[in-house]
Amino acid sequence: MTAATTATGPGPGSPLPGPGSAAILDALSAVRDPELDEPITSLGFVASCAVTADGDAQVRLRLPTYFCAPNFAFLMVADAYDAVAALPGVRHAEVVLADHFASDAINGGVAAHAGFAASFDGEAAGELHELRADFLRKAVLAGTDLVCRPLVAAGTDPSRLAGLTLGDVPPSRALDRLRERRADLGLPAGDDALLLIDPATGEPISGEAMPIHLRRARLMRISIESNGSMCRGMLQHRYDTPGQGEEEDR
Amino acid sequence: MYEKNGEKYFVVDSHMHYWNAAPDNWVEGAEQYAKGWIECFHAYQSLGPPETHWSLEHFQKYSEDDLMKDVFEDGHVDVAVFQPTYLKEWYKEGFNTTERNALMGERHPGKFIYNTRFDPRDGDEGINALRANVDRFGSKGVKLYTAEWNNGSRGYKLSDPAAYRYLEAAQNMGIKNVHVHKGPTIWPLDKDAFDVSDIDHCATDFPDLNFIVEHVGLPRIEDFCFMATQEPNVYAGLSVVIGGLMHARPRFFAKVMGELLFWVGEDKMTFGSDYGIWEPKWQVEGFVDWEMPDSEELADYPRLGTAGKKKILGLNAAKLYGIEVPAECQLKEEGAPAAPEASVGVEGQPAPAGA
Numbered sequence: 164m165t166a167a168t169t170a171t172g173p174g175p176g177s178p179l180p181g182p183g184s185a186a187i188l189d190a191l192s193a194v195r196d197p198e199l200d201e202p203i204t205s206l207g208f209v210a211s212c213a214v215t216a217d218g219d220a221q222v223r224l225r226l227p228t229y230f231c232a233p234n235f236a237f238l239m240v241a242d243a244y245d246a247v248a249a250l251p252g253v254r255h256a257e258v259v260l261a262d263h264f265a266s267d268a269i270n271g272g273v274a275a276h277a278g279f280a281a282s283f284d285g286e287a288a289g290e291l292h293e294l295r296a297d298f299l300r301k302a303v304l305a306g307t308d309l310v311c312r313p314l315v316a317a318g319t320d321p322s323r324l325a326g327l328t329l330g331d332v333p334p335s336r337a338l339d340r341l342r343e344r345r346a347d348l349g350l351p352a353g354d355d356a357l358l359l360i361d362p363a364t365g366e367p368i369s370g371e372a373m374p375i376h377l378r379r380a381r382l383m384r385i386s387i388e389s390n391g392s393m394c395r396g397m398l399q400h401r402y403d404t405p406g407q408g409e410e411e412d413r
Numbered sequence: 414m415y416e417k418n419g420e421k422y423f424v425v426d427s428h429m430h431y432w433n434a435a436p437d438n439w440v441e442g443a444e445q446y447a448k449g450w451i452e453c454f455h456a457y458q459s460l461g462p463p464e465t466h467w468s469l470e471h472f473q474k475y476s477e478d479d480l481m482k483d484v485f486e487d488g489h490v491d492v493a494v495f496q497p498t499y500l501k502e503w504y505k506e507g508f509n510t511t512e513r514n515a516l517m518g519e520r521h522p523g524k525f526i527y528n529t530r531f532d533p534r535d536g537d538e539g540i541n542a543l544r545a546n547v548d549r550f551g552s553k554g555v556k557l558y559t560a561e562w563n564n565g566s567r568g569y570k571l572s573d574p575a576a577y578r579y580l581e582a583a584q585n586m587g588i589k590n591v592h593v594h595k596g597p598t599i600w601p602l603d604k605d606a607f608d609v610s611d612i613d614h615c616a617t618d619f620p621d622l623n624f625i626v627e628h629v630g631l632p633r634i635e636d637f638c639f640m641a642t643q644e645p646n647v648y649a650g651l652s653v654v655i656g657g658l659m660h661a662r663p664r665f666f667a668k669v670m671g672e673l674l675f676w677v678g679e680d681k682m683t684f685g686s687d688y689g690i691w692e693p694k695w696q697v698e699g700f701v702d703w704e705m706p707d708s709e710e711l712a713d714y715p716r717l718g719t720a721g722k723k724k725i726l727g728l729n730a731a732k733l734y735g736i737e738v739p740a741e742c743q744l745k746e747e748g749a750p751a752a753p754e755a756s757v758g759v760e761g762q763p764a765p766a767g768a
Contacts, residue, residue: 198632228456229449232597232606264449279603286567288601297605301635316709379639382672386634389658389665393460393631396661400459401452 182252187212187220188408190246197295198235199391200302200344203243204408206391207398210261212247212407218254220247225261225406227397233265237282238291240273262401299348300362305384306341307359311377313337325373330354414742415489415726417701420719423742425730426484426493426693428592428627428652428685431517432509435474440505446562447503454690457653460661461691475689477517485524488686488693491727492736494526496556496592496627496685502563515550526734528554528592531583533575534563540582547586553734555588556627560596560606568599572611580619590733591615592650594627607633609640616644623733625683628653629673638676648733649677651725652685655696659703667706671714679721683730697726720744 191212192204203209203224214220222243226236240260248256258273260266265283272282280287310332315321329352332338345352350365359368359376368376392412415422434451436444455472458465467475475483484490495514499507507513511529518525529546531539546552560568569576571593580591599606609630616624627650630637641647654673658666673682684700686693705716717725723744731738 228453230453230597234602234605264446283602285565286601287603289603291603294603294605312710378675379635382638382676383635385665385668385672386632389634389662389669390632392662392665393657396460396657397453397456400456 182214182218182220182250184213186250187214187222187247187253190250191222191243192408194239194242194246196235197238197298198232198387199394200298200305200387201391202408203239204406205410207395207402207406207409208239209407209409210402214253218252220250220253220256222247222256222258223261224258225398225402226263227394227401229262229264231263233263233269233283234279234287234291234294236260236263236265237269237272237279238295240269244273296348299344301383301387302344303341303348303350303362304380305387306337306344308377308380308384309337310335310341310358311380321377322370322373324377325357325359325368325370327358328354329356329358332358414491414739415697415701417698420701420723421742422489422697422701422723423727423731423738424488424490424492424693424697425684425727425734425736426488426490426686426688427625427683427730427733428496428650429484429493429688429693430496430498430509430690431475431477431480431514432498432689433474433506433513434472434504434508435470438474438504438506438508440501440503443503447500450500450503450508457657457687457690460657462660462695465692465695467689472689477520480517480688481521483692483694484686484688488688489697490686490693492526492731492734493524493688494528494554494685494730494734496528496594497530498556498558498561498594499530499532500558500561502561511546511550511552526554526736527552528556528590530556530558531579532561532563533569533573533579534566540579543579543583544586547583547588553588554590554592555583556592556594558594558596559611560598562598566600567602568596568606570599570611572614576611577615577618580615580622584619584622588622590623590625592625592627595630595633605633609633609636612647613640613644616640616647620646622646623648625650625733627685628657628687629669629677631657634669634672638672641677641681647681648729649673649682650685651682652687653690655684655700656687656691659696659699663706666703667708667711670703670717671705671711674715674717674721679715679717679724680729682725683733684726700726 191209192202194203196203196206208224210223210225212222240258244256244258259270268282279291280289311324342352357367415424439447451473455469484493497511498509501507511527515527527550529552531543593612595607597606612624623646625648626637629649631653654669686696701722705711
């Protein structure tokens with residue numbers, strides 16, 4: 164789909180260099196599917212992105228099915244809009260979700276900065292902050308398994324995990340990610356913070372509660388990853404071209 | 414019945430359909446939803462083996478002969494449970510109604526069980542319609558699709574007072590089994606539509622009803638497992654798990670099966686092909702052949718043996734629906750049936766991890 168990505172330099176009428184579509188894609192890679200806790204780029208949800216020399220950015224998003232949940236879809240479109248609009252040199256951003264039952268409500272609502280409840284007038288009782296926080300807590304739980312499993316495989320006795328701090332854990336991408344999600348929720352994320360905490364309360368997980376906590380963390384991770392895997396399969400059936408920045412299953 | 418290596422498996426397909434989603438059945442003005450729905454289902458079929466894929470046209474409307482061949486002649490199924498989904502806002506005669514199922518099924522005595530449905534937003538009229546269906550078709554189960562659109566409403570929760578009223582009425586009419594299918598919309602839309610905590614409430618408040626959560630609560634397996642482990646009357650309907658993962662994502666299939674065996678247990682898991690999304694033949698044969706792979710990351714999951722496969726493929730559902738199982742297909746060690754609370758993690762107490 165190279166045709167859709169037009170990397171453009173500064174045009175004759177613009178004194179400042181435009182951001183270029185690579186910068187747009189990079190900004191979009193910071194937007195996650197809240198349910199799958201993965202960037203919309205690697206999931207293949209970015210059908211195209213382009214920007215003119217004058218800084219008019221256009222992004223087209225797509226999802227695995229016509230009936231993907233409208234609340235999560237709205238969050239992704241709104242987050243993509245915010246990420247692109249905040250780029251230096253972008254003077255106008257348009258983000259459009261294609262082929263979805265609620266495309267009109269979502270696209271119109273995001274363009275008008277209307278918020279979720281106003282975009283789905285009468286059908287929603289509020290905004291999506293709580294939903295987002297719920298799924299961040301799930302991501303923290305799943306991320307706990309991602310960090311703990313390699314530790315145990317490398318010989319750490321599981322009974323010792325409750326005593327570890329984040330600073331005790333060797334650096335890894337999974338650890339950075341866990342810290343980021345915890346920080347997003349306002350949970351302790353520094354070196355001296357305990358590795359095992361309840362994502363809802365931030366309370367430490369005691370020795371007795373630890374086995375079930377780790378079990379839940381693994382279940383959470385498997386749930387998210389298998390959903391993501393099925394979503395990829397459905398998306399590939401629906402569209403025969405890869406998305407911008409799409410990556411295979413982890 | 415399916416026979417492999419001298420073992421005989423009685424197969425109950427506890428979740429299947431006979432739909433008409435062809436353009437002749439689309440509601441004027443709602444064509445995009447009718448089309449979007451069936452295309453979404455068709456995408457799920459793509460997760461099965463390539464040689465079992467159908468054209469979209471065939472998928473939209475298959476015949477009685479197709480169904481009898483795919484499910485019974487080739488598919489090894491002994492008894493199939495029709496699960497209706499109405500969607501009358503999008504499909505003129507409904508997508509897959511109790512009546513459509515039964516009119517076909519009547520020509521094949523003994524092969525089908527006719528579940529019906531209700532929608533708690535339908536008031537007194539809906540209760541009367543439910544009673545009429547139970548009387549006419551002898552339904553012992555209902556299929557509930559909580560994301561169904563109804564007069565401007567985008568769905569409901571099973572913990573709504575209106576839903577309780579219907580569950581009570583259904584129970585009084587002799588309904589035993591409630592199959593729940595979550596979808597992407599509920600009211601209000603800002604909540605997670607796939608959340609299963611409403612089923613948790615119902616399961617506690619209606620201890621004499623069985624709640625079979627279809628596609629094991631996907632995409633919320635975690636919430637489902639944690640709920641099911643605490644509620645003796647909650648079952649895992651394996652539709653979509655086998656069809657969607659066993660072929661396309663075998664690594665995830667093993668992990669999801671491992672989790673289900675740990676949290677829910679083989680006594681409370683039921684096979685459903687979700688036909689016409691997937692044909693039962695490859696699912697039954699593949700499931701009988703399946704074994705937990707020998708891998709360290711799967712080492713502490715419970716194993717699934719021949720007896721467990723027999724329960725999941727048919728014996729568990731036969732109990733739920735009172736279906737007589739031929740002696741040759743019953744478990745040899747019959748006489749000590751598993752108690753409903755025999756799952757591993759009852760009351761939040763997990764079985765000790767093997768590793």
